[in-house]
Structures are given as C-alpha cells and as structure tokens.
Amino acid sequence: MIPFNKPYLTGKETQYIEEAVATGKISGNGIFTQKCQKFFEDNYGFKKALLTTSCTDALEMCAILANINEGDEVIVPSYTFVSSALPFVRQNATIVFADSYEDNPNIDADKIESLITPKTKAIVIVHYAGIACEMERILEIAAQHNLIVIEDAAQAVDSYYTFKDGTKKALGSIGHLGAFSFHETKNIISGEGGMLTINDDKYIHRAEIIWEKGTNRSQFFRGEINKYGWVDTGSSFLPSEIISAFLWAQLENLENIQQKRLEIWNKYYEGLKDNPNFSLPIIPNYATNNAHMFYLVFKNIDDRTTIIKKLKENGILAVFHYLSLHKSDFYNEKHDGRILPNSDHFEDCLLRLPLFYELTADEQFEIIDKISLTINE
Template identity: 75%
Template sequence: MNMIPFNKPYLTGKETHYIYDAVNSGKISGNGKYTQKCQAFFESHYGFKKALLTTSCTDALEMSAMLANIEPGDEVIVPSFTFVSTAIAFVRQGAKIVFADSCADNPNIDADKIEALITDKTKAIVPVHYAGVACDMDKIMELAAKYNLLVIEDAAQAIDSFYIGKDGVKRALGSIGHMAAFSFHETKNIVSGEGGMLTINDERFIHRAEIIWEKGTNRAEFFRGEVNKYGWVDTGSSFLPSEVIAAFLWAQIENIDIIQEKRKLLWNAYYDGLKAQSNVVLPQLPEYATNNGHMFYIVAKNIEHRTKIINVLKEHGYHAVFHYISLHSSDYYQSKHDGRSLDYSDKFTDCLLRLPLFFELEMDQVKAISKLITE
C-alpha cells in the first residue's frame, strides 16, 4: 500500500528551466535578476514597502530582531504555540521571551491577553498567523501604538492571506506590522526548497535592512550606483539566497493563482466533508480573516483520541501529523518561563492534528480521509 504523504511539494515544470537560465547568466550568487523579479512581485502584488528574499524564514526573523535593536534585558511577547524560530531569533539577541496563550477557538495569539504581559522592558510583539489565518491585527497594532512597541508578523504560513480591518480595508498579512517574515520551505503554499522573505513596512528600517542583508555592508547601494565604494558599516550576516533559489521561487510565483485555487478547493472539501460530525472541532475563521488554504487541521478531544485518529488513517494509507509542542514547556525554556499555565496552547499541543493537503491530492482522497474521521 502506497502511503499518501502529509505533504508533497508541487513543481510547475518551469523551475529547472529558470535555474538553467540563472546558472548560465553568470550571476548566481544572489540579488540578481530572479531575486529582483520575486521581490518586485511581492511589493507590487501585496503592498509590502520593501521585500528582501532570505535563505529561510528563520533568517528573516533574525534580521527583524537585529533591526528592532533587541538587546539583553528586552522582553518580546511571543505565542507559545509556534515553531522554535519565532522565539529563538530574539533569544539570540539576548531577549527574554514572554509567552502568550492561544485563543480558545484557534491557535493564534489571544490579543485580549497581550496587554497584561506588557512591561517597561517590552520591545516587540510577534503575532504568528497560524495556518495562514490572521491574528486580530487591529487590537495588536493599537497596543503597539499605545506602548510604543514594534510588531513583527510571523507570516511563515500566511502568503496570499489577508486581514480585513475595522475600517473595512483588506490588507495582505505581512503588510500590517512594522516587519514580517515569510517561509518558502517545501511545506508551504509556494516553495523554493528552503527560503524565506523579510518584508519591511516602516520606512525607518528599509535602509538598514539592506545593509544587514548584505553582511553589514552597503553593497546594495554600491551596485545601484548610489555610493562609489562599499564597506563594513553595521552588523549583519549572509542572509540573501542564491539566484538558484530565487529562480525556483519565480516559477512558483508565476503559478500562485493556480496553486492557491486548488489548495482552497481541497480545504473546502475537507470542511464540507467533516462539518456534520461531532467527533472533532474544525478550524475557525474569524470574520476579519481570509483563508489561504495552507493547512487543514482538526482538534481531537484529547491526546488519546488524536493518537487513535492518526493510527486509523495510517492503517488506511494516509499520513496525518500533529504540530508544535508548547514552547513554554520545552526543555530549553521551561526553567526561564514565569510559571503561568497556558491552557489553550497546551490543548492544541495535545489535540491538534494536520491532515494531508498538497496540490496533487485528489478530491476522492479528501473524501476518504473525511469518512474515516467521521466514522
């Protein structure tokens, strides 16, 4: 029996063509034709003031921590139910992580519980748009303005997803906070194997972001002819990806509408197939959030129930997987956590299960998985 995987990267067919073109152009080290095409698309299509491709979403988060001038003693508010990169980018700068709980009905940070966590040492809030579903960005941005904090969106899973504000305006996730980080890892909607992107929406950070991106040099200005030499002017690292990665990504970008349409069809098929049952809880979309079809998850009654579902699906050839372990209870950070219980984060740790969702998944397979869960 062939196992239907949890994820399978989709190839459009143009990836190797563009990689061949990039390799034969003689410019493969980064910030060439394909890097610039990708960045220009994201800026024009989603309204990011500045987009910089990176070798990973983790790198983009690390850049944001440098740009935010996070220093030892600073506090950064992060949801506990997230990937380790969300926290470690700020830990590396010396920050204390203050973990926030999830909402009762979805894994995103509970915006109503953030203000109680703010102290005079708080420097930034890092909302994670879990499964591509928007956090309550109006509340978060209002708190940031009230306490003079930075907001760095972890939009790793949120490409082509939007937030509808109280003003009725629809804004791309990653365009609302001061900065944002995206992932193009092979598990995401559009991919480049590894890869990510930092978006900057506050003019204050754009110039320095390019310097940090180019190993602390003003090399980007030099190649644009804005300075007659370049040198070491700031901190930074080797964050920009090669043209090979950007060329791969460009083939995906060209097909983003087709990819998104199919992923959302699959998501809706899961929802329609499972909405009548009472065994598990389905994803909740707040009225201010759109759905980008990144992930379809269910919430089981408890960890034993989840394990049973995993085993039944596996017996029938379907690979379903759970997700994050609450970071506040991790081996690395539990002794540094302030001891607050984060009940909803722990609930999603024990009960959330992700179902197979990828471009080549077939509707009949979605129906079969839904039927097994219902039964």
C-alpha cells in the first residue's frame, strides 16, 4: 500500500526530546521553544513568533487579539478546513464565506470587497497548498476599510509572496497576524503543533499574555516584573518542550525536506501535464511553491471517484479534500444563501496525491502510470 502521507523523522527527534527532559523543564517556553521561535523570526521576518499546541489554537489567539465580538463579521473562504472559521464562531462573530478563484482554490481577491459591510472586522485568507493568495490586492482592500488581515498559513511554511515592487516576503509575515500548522501531514511536523506569528507591534504584548493563560508570566520570567497575575483572557496555548524539541529536529533539516518534496512535486507535474482530463496546480507569478501538496482537478465528481477507486484497488491511497463550509451541517442555516460555485467545484473535483519525503521514484511512477491508464480506459 502506498499511503497518502507518512511522517518523516530526521533521526534527532528522540535525542532532542531526551535533552529537553534532562533540562528539568518540559512544561513549555523552555530552551527548544525559544530556539524554534527565534529560528522563525530570524529566517522569515516575523516580528514575533509564538509556538502553540495547534494551528487551531494559533487562530483562536488571532480571534482574541483581533477583538472579535458578537455582531462582528469575518470574511473566510468556504473552501478550507473548519479551523479557519471556528475560532471566530466561538467569539460569536458572523462568518461571511467567500468563493475561490475559478482556476485555483485560493480566495478570490476580486470578490472580497463586495462582501464588506460596516460590521466587517477581519479577513481570513488561506494559502491553499502553500501557494500565496493575492496579498497585495487583499492588503489594499483591508487598508481602505480598516480591516485586520489574518493569514491562515497552515500549509505555507517556507513559501513566499513577491510584491509588484520586487519585495519578497514570507507567507505569514504579511498580514497583521498569521497561523501555521506542524501537524503530521505538513512539511515540517511535530505530530500536533502550531505557531502564531505577529507582524504588528501593537499585538505583541497582549499575545504573550493570552498565550500564558491570561497572565503576565512571560514578563516575570524575563525579570521585567516582580510577580505575575491574571491580567487578561487567554488559555493554555503554549506547547510542551517535548513538542518543541521534536520540531527543532525538523527545522534543522528544513532545507533538505523542502528540496526532496519539490523533487517529488516536479516529477508529478512532468508526468501528468498536458492531460486534457484534469488540470494541475497553478503557481501564480507572485507565488513560490513549497511543495506542500500535489493535486489534480477533474471535470466532475464521477471522474474523480473512478480514479480514487482505481488507485485504491492498486494499493494507492489518494484522497479528496475540503467540503465547502458554507454548506456544512453546522453553518448552512446561518449562511446568507449565496451560491459559491468554485468552492463547490473543488469540493467535488479536487484530488490529492500521495506526497511525503520517503515516497520513492518507483512508487511515484506507479501512481502516475495508474492515473494515466485509468483515464485512457
């Protein structure tokens, strides 16, 4: 069986976990947490990076920092994971779902402005498959309407956006706030885990408090205050040192991991391009490719179902992805009734292929071959 995903271990994960245990501090915000956070700040230009127990938790922090309350509206793409919307629902906001582009799953920047009302507080964008949304246009819209931009960069580690003036910025460093995932299905992993990135100075101080259960304990540990107490809302968002130690072993090998994933991605592209029965991922000229995912978009759900079944019969696990959130059991009755045809198209027609570090050339050739043969039957 060729699985859809297989977590890659660099070989030093358990060594660093043992080192973390030996320090006597494994509850969080220790040596490995600080090393990981500094790595991201130094290499990607985030003003502040805070590790969290998940990307969902990082987005929970975004919702609190953005001061989202009942009556506020938050624009969110429909074609995404529930965590992109859930933190704002928990703050009692109204979710206004946006459609994707016709030719790629990212939020259609040209359709955002029509969704803005006096109640709109924030725009959540999702860099699907690690490919940048059209950030320059989104930032212009947000500035015109005084909105907060939150980047759901769960899939977008080590990926970039290039502005028209040639400036290149890492995804997650462009909006006011960003959130990353280190779930076992991502490029860089810690099993479960995430990170909040803060790119506006005004959020940094409060973020540390929210991160530490609503206390100013981080200031206390730095010697800035004599005692700490409960000063704000918050939760237990920071991960243990065990998670951070695992993540550090991955970060040390980030360049190698990314190079291998790109090789696999490019082999898929070369092996499957020019086939009229499906379309391949589009990389806009303003975006880089971090090889998080390789997907095909079929013309209809029947074609996709046939391929999934055929691949499974041959021991290959390929899977579809998101169901449109605006049609979900939970939010359907709250949705404003707009039809989002592009999101629904990707729900029905997008298929993800196996992509993981240890996928061999022979396995990849087998996948490409089975797809091509099935299509031509």
